[in-house]
Amino acid sequence: MNIVVCVKHVPDAQSDRTFDAADNTTEREAVDGLLSELDEYAVEEALKIKEAAGDDTTVTILTMGPAKAADAVKKSLQMGADAGVHVSDDALAGSDSIATSLVLAKAVEKIGGVDLVLTGMASTDGTMSVVPAMLAERLGLPQVTFASELTLDGSTVTIRRDGDVATEVVRASLPAVVSVTDQINEPRYPSFKGIMAAKKKPVQTFSLADLGVDASEVGLDAAWTKVTQITQRPPRQQGLVVTDDGNGGAVLAQFLTMQKFV
Amino acid sequence: MPVDRLLPTADAHDLIDLTREICDDRLRPVVDDAEAQARFPREIFDLLGRSGLLTLAYPEDIGGGGQDYEVYLQVLEEIASAWMSVAVGVSVHSLTCNPVVAFGTAAQRDRLLPSMLGGATLGAYCLSEPTAGSDVAGISTRAIRDGEEYRLRGTKAWISHAGHADFYTVFARTSDDGGRGLSCFHVPADAPGLVFAAPERKMGLDSDTVGQVIFEDVRVPADDRIGAEGQGMGIALSALDAGRLGIAAAATGLAQAALDVAVRYANEREQFGRRIGEFQGLAFLLADMEAAVASARATYLHAARLKDAGRSVGRQASVAKLVCTDAAMRVTTDAVQVLGGAGYTKDFPVERYMREAKVTQIFEGTNQIQRLVISRDLLRG
Numbered sequence: 001m002n003i004v005v006c007v008k009h010v011p012d013a014q015s016d017r018t019f020d021a022a023d024n025t026t027e028r029e030a031v032d033g034l035l036s037e038l039d040e041y042a043v044e045e046a047l048k049i050k051e052a053a054g055d056d057t058t059v060t061i062l063t064m065g066p067a068k069a070a071d072a073v074k075k076s077l078q079m080g081a082d083a084g085v086h087v088s089d090d091a092l093a094g095s096d097s098i099a100t101s102l103v104l105a106k107a108v109e110k111i112g113g114v115d116l117v118l119t120g121m122a123s124t125d126g127t128m129s130v131v132p133a134m135l136a137e138r139l140g141l142p143q144v145t146f147a148s149e150l151t152l153d154g155s156t157v158t159i160r161r162d163g164d165v166a167t168e169v170v171r172a173s174l175p176a177v178v179s180v181t182d183q184i185n186e187p188r189y190p191s192f193k194g195i196m197a198a199k200k201k202p203v204q205t206f207s208l209a210d211l212g213v214d215a216s217e218v219g220l221d222a223a224w225t226k227v228t229q230i231t232q233r234p235p236r237q238q239g240l241v242v243t244d245d246g247n248g249g250a251v252l253a254q255f256l257t258m259q260k261f262v
Numbered sequence: 263m264p265v266d267r268l269l270p271t272a273d274a275h276d277l278i279d280l281t282r283e284i285c286d287d288r289l290r291p292v293v294d295d296a297e298a299q300a301r302f303p304r305e306i307f308d309l310l311g312r313s314g315l316l317t318l319a320y321p322e323d324i325g326g327g328g329q330d331y332e333v334y335l336q337v338l339e340e341i342a343s344a345w346m347s348v349a350v351g352v353s354v355h356s357l358t359c360n361p362v363v364a365f366g367t368a369a370q371r372d373r374l375l376p377s378m379l380g381g382a383t384l385g386a387y388c389l390s391e392p393t394a395g396s397d398v399a400g401i402s403t404r405a406i407r408d409g410e411e412y413r414l415r416g417t418k419a420w421i422s423h424a425g426h427a428d429f430y431t432v433f434a435r436t437s438d439d440g441g442r443g444l445s446c447f448h449v450p451a452d453a454p455g456l457v458f459a460a461p462e463r464k465m466g467l468d469s470d471t472v473g474q475v476i477f478e479d480v481r482v483p484a485d486d487r488i489g490a491e492g493q494g495m496g497i498a499l500s501a502l503d504a505g506r507l508g509i510a511a512a513a514t515g516l517a518q519a520a521l522d523v524a525v526r527y528a529n530e531r532e533q534f535g536r537r538i539g540e541f542q543g544l545a546f547l548l549a550d551m552e553a554a555v556a557s558a559r560a561t562y563l564h565a566a567r568l569k570d571a572g573r574s575v576g577r578q579a580s581v582a583k584l585v586c587t588d589a590a591m592r593v594t595t596d597a598v599q600v601l602g603g604a605g606y607t608k609d610f611p612v613e614r615y616m617r618e619a620k621v622t623q624i625f626e627g628t629n630q631i632q633r634l635v636i637s638r639d640l641l642r643g
Binding site for chain 1: 277312
C-alpha cells in the first residue's frame with residue numbers, strides 16, 4: 001500500500017522563537033528548525049505499518065515549506081521512509097491552514113494511488129490541529145483524527161480515540177486521512193545506516209505551478225485571518241506568600257480550592 | 263556551546279548530530295540518577311546498538327559503521343561528555359570485537375560478527391587478573407585442552423560489564439611459555455561455570471559495573487578459540503592502540519563537560535557585585551582549562567589520523583592517552599575549584615567528573631606504562 005505522511009518543519013522550541021515584525025508571521029529563517037516532534041509519531045506509525053506488512057508498502061513524506069523544510073523530509077527518510085515530496089514556492093510564505101490543506105491535497109493527488117494519509121495531531125508551532133480535517137475534506141476522504149492506536153485490516157482502518165469522558169473506537173474505509181497522537185508509539189531515532197541510506201532516496205520538489213495551484217490562493221494575502229498585533233506575555237507575578245500564624249493550613253486549603261486544584 | 267568539529271564527510275556531520283540528539287534526549291536526563299545508584303544502563307547500550315553507534319570503526323561489509331578513527335573517536339568524545347561510563351563501555355565493546363574481526367576464521371566471522379557488530383549484543387574483555395595487570399605475560403588463567411573442547415580455570419579481574427555482557431573475550435594460558443603461551447577464546451555469557459563476583463566498590467564511574475569473572479571449569483568448544491594456540495599475546499597487543507585512543511577521546515569529552523559546567527557557573531555566580539568570571543584569577547583558570555581540552559583533542563585526533571592513514575601509531579596512541587587523561591584530571595579538578603563549595607557537593611556534576619577522571623590515568627595502561635612505551639620508542643631511534 002501507499003502511505004503519505006504529512007510533516008512540518010518548525011522552529012526548534014529550545015531556541016528563542018520570534019515573530020517577524022513586518023507581517024507578524026513566525027520567524028523561520030533566522031532560527032534553527034526541525035521536524036515537528038508531533039509528526040515523528042506519524043512517521044513512526046507509517047514505518048511500523050510498513051514493517052508489519054513486509055510487502056512493497058511505500059512511505060512517502062510530504063512537506064510544504066521554505067528550502068530549510070527539506071530537513072524535515074531528510075530526517076523522516078533517515079528514520080526509514082522511502083521517498084520525499086517537498087512543495088516549495090516563495091508565494092507560499094504566510095499561508096494559513098486553509099491554503100496549507102489546499103496545497104497538501106493537490107500534492108497528495110499528484111503523488112497518486114494513496115491508500116492512507118497520516119499526520120501528527122498538530123504542529124508544535126501553530127498548534128491548530130485543523131489541517132488533517134481540512135485535508136480530508138478537500139480529498140473527499142474519511143477523516144479519522146487523534147488516533148492513539150491504529151489497526152489496518154484489508155480495506156479498513158480502525159483507531160482508538162481517547163477523549164476526556166470516553167474512549168471511541170472509530171473505523172473508516174481506505175483511503176483515509178488519519179491524525180495520530182503522541183500516545184500511539186515511541187518514535188525511533190534514525191540509525192547511522194539509515195542516515196547514509198537516506199542520501200540515496202528520491203526527493204521531488206514541486207512548485208505551485210507543478211501542482212496547478214494559483215499563487216493568489218495561498219500566502220499571507222490569501223489568508224482568511226490576519227494577526228494584527230502581538231504582545232509578549234508579561235513576566236509571571238510572584239506567587240502568594242503566606243506567613244503561617246497558625247492558620248497556614250487553612251489558608252493553603254482555601255488557596256487550592258480557589259484555584260480549583262482540590 | 264557544542265564543540266566546533268572539522269569532519270571529513272557530510273555523513274560524519276550527520277553522525278555527530280545523531281549522537282548529540284541521543285545524548286541530549288536519552289543520556290543526560292538519566293546519568294545523575296544512574297551513577298548515584300550505580301545502575302548499569304543496559305537500555306542505553308541497546309539504543310546505541312540499534313542506532314549503529316556501538317561499532318562505528320569496523321568495516322561496513324561485516325556490520326560496522328565504516329568510519330575512520332578520526333570520526334569514531336569524536337563520536338566517543340561526544341558520548342563521554344554526556345556519560346563517561348557509557349563511553350567507556352562503547353570503547354570496551356569495540357575492543358571485544360577486535361579478535362574475531364582481525365584473527366577469526368571465515369566461519370567464526372560469519373557465525374559471530376553479525377550479533378557482535380550489529381548492536382544486538384554487548385561484550386566484556388577479560389585480560390587482566392588479580393596478579394597480572396600491566397604485566398600481561400603473567401596471566402595464570404588456564405585453558406586445558408580436552409578433546410574438542412578447552413576447560414577454562416582461573417579468575418579475571420577489573421572486568422567492565424561483568425555479569426551484564428552477552429559474551430566474554432577471554433585470554434588464557436594454553437602453555438607455560440610466558441607471553442607465547444596465551445590464547446584467545448570467545449565465551450558466551452550463559453556458559454556453565456562462569457561465575458561473577460560482587461561488583462567492585464569504586465571511587466567513580468559507578469554505572470560501569472566492574473568485577474571479577476571466575477572461570478570454574480568453563481567448557482569452550484575448540485571452534486571458539488580465536489586465532490592459533492599461543493597467538494593470544496599478539497591478539498591482545500594488536501588492539502592496544504585502539505583501546506588507548508578510545509580512552510583518550512573519552513577523557514577529552516569528560517574534560518569538555520567539566521569545562522562547560524565551569525564556564526556556565528562563572529557566568530552566573532556573582533560575588534562582590536560581579537560575575538565571578540570577571541575576576542582574572544578565575545578567568546585565567548578557565549583559559550588554561552580550555553587550552554588543556556583543545557590540546558588534548560588535537561593530540562588524539564593527530565594519532566587517529568595517523569592510524570587512519572595506516573601508519574604505525576603506538577607511540578602517538580600512548581602520547582594521546584597520557585596527555586588526554588592528565589588533562590581530564592587537571593580540568594575536572596579545576597572545575598571543582600571554579601564552583602567552589604558548590605563544586606564539592608553532589609548537587610553539581612563536577613565532583614563526579616573529578617572522580618571519573620582519576621581512573622582514566624589508571625586503566626587501559628597506567629600513565630606510567632604509557633611513559634614507558636613512549637620513552638622506549640624514542641630511545642629505539
